[in-house]
Amino acid sequence: xxxxxxxxxxxxxxxxxxxxxxxxxxxxxxxxxxxxxxxxxxxxxxxxxxxxxxxxxxxxxxxxxxxxxxxxxxxxxxxxxxxxxxxxxxxxxxxxxxxxxxxxxxxxxxxxxxxxxxxxxxxxxxxxxxxxxxxxxxxxxxxxxxxxxxxxxxxxxxxxxxxxxxxxxxxxxxxxxxxxxxxxxxxxxxxxxxxxxxxxxxxxxxxxxxxxxxxxxxxxxxxxxxxxxxxxxxx
Numbered sequence: 173x174x175x176x177x178x179x180x181x182x183x184x185x186x187x188x189x190x191x192x193x194x195x196x197x198x199x200x201x202x203x204x205x206x207x208x209x210x211x212x213x214x215x216x217x218x219x220x221x222x223x224x225x226x227x228x229x230x231x232x233x234x235x236x237x238x239x240x241x242x243x244x245x246x247x248x249x250x251x252x253x254x255x256x257x258x259x260x261x262x263x264x265x266x267x268x269x270x271x272x273x274x275x276x277x278x279x280x281x282x283x284x285x286x287x288x289x290x291x292x293x294x295x296x297x298x299x300x301x302x303x304x305x306x307x308x309x310x311x312x313x314x315x316x317x318x319x320x321x322x323x324x325x326x327x328x329x330x331x332x333x334x335x336x337x338x339x340x341x342x343x344x345x346x347x348x349x350x351x352x353x354x355x356x357x358x359x360x361x362x363x364x365x366x367x368x369x370x371x372x373x374x375x376x377x378x379x380x381x382x383x384x385x386x387x388x389x390x391x392x393x394x395x396x397x398x399x400x401x402x403x404x405x406x407x
Contacts (some may be wrong), residue, residue, distance in 0.1 A: 174198045176235040176274075178222060178265060179242025180215060181207035183345070184280065184338055187378035188239055189215050202231040203242060222261030225268075232268035237276040237385050240265045240320075247307040258312035259319070266323050274328065276388045278381050281317040281332040283370070283400055284310035293368060297398055317398060324396030329388045332398040333380055340374030370402035377401060 175192055179185035180201025186209060192199045193213045200216040201207070210217055220227040222242055232238060244257040262279070269277050286295065287310060288302035301318070305311040317332045324330040339347050353359040372380075380401045387394050 173237065174235050175200065175237050175239065176232050177201045177215075177239045177241060178228075178231075178261075179203055179240075180210055180217070181205060182241065183342055183374065184335070184377055184381075185239070185241040186210065186342070187374050188241065188381050189213060191378050191382055200231060200235065202228065222264055223256045225264045228261075228264040229268045229271060232265070232272050232274060235272070235274055237278065237388075238265060238269055238274055239278045239280070239381055239385070241280045241381075243280070243309075243313065245309055247309060249308065251308045251312070254308040254312040255315075258309070258316050262316040262319055266320065266328075269328055270323075275390060276385055277320065277323075277328060277330045278384045278388065279317065279320040279330065279332045280381070281320075281334045281398060282310065282313050283334045283336045283402070285314035285317055285334065285398075297400060321396050321398060324390075326390050329390040329392060329395040331384050331388050331394050331396070333384060333401050334398060335372040335377040335380065335401040337369070337371040337402075338374055338377045339371060342374065370400075372402050376403065 175197050177185050177189050177199060180189045181203040189199050189201055189210060190213055193215060200218065201210055202218045202220060204219060206217055206219055218231050222228055240262065244254050285301055286299040289306060301314050320330045320332055337346055384394065
């Protein structure tokens with residue numbers, strides 16, 4: 173199978189690329205900078221900007237499935253900076269899929285699309301999108317997710333996955349920051365210490381993407397739907 177992964181040089185995108193290559197798929201990645209790890213795995217790389225429609229169109233040519241993982245994350249910055257990658261970039265990915273007749277698109281979203289500032293313990297996929305967002309990352313990811321699900325059609329099957337707090341080998345964001353703050357005595361415990369926090373091990377997040385792609389085609393039960401991906405633990 174010939175596959176396109178956006179953001180293959182990142183933490184989750186890299187894990188997806190590695191698993192795809194391990195099972196023998198031909199993998200192409202589009203990201204901003206070249207990755208030595210992807211070179212070592214035999215992944216074809218095209219470096220560029222998702223906001224460039226022609227670049228995305230070229231990257232998707234000949235592919236049977238697209239894993240759209242790339243995103244601008246964070247809590248600070250201007251709306252336009254997040255929208256350029258997360259909304260316009262996603263629009264370009266959808267347009268490329270339609271132009272080339274790609275039948276499957278697996279989109280990496282976030283549980284933040286439903287977070288409205290209150291406890292979400294026990295919620296499921298029926299939880300509505302938040303009416304207001306605490307940051308532009310969540311807002312633009314929600315806009316993109318709705319765009320992806322609305323694009324589900326008889327010719328393009330789309331699905332959105334919402335992994336939460338991905339961690340594991342190669343993580344250079346979540347766990348290292350937690351450990352650094354703990355060592356510095358700046359790690360704060362919110363609540364009585366019995367809080368439940370969902371997290372996702374990197375392999376599980378990548379496998380969820382592969383499983384979604386295997387079950388996704390236009391008209392299949394998962395097409396046009398969003399799914400939370402997590403393992404709950406006490407923290």
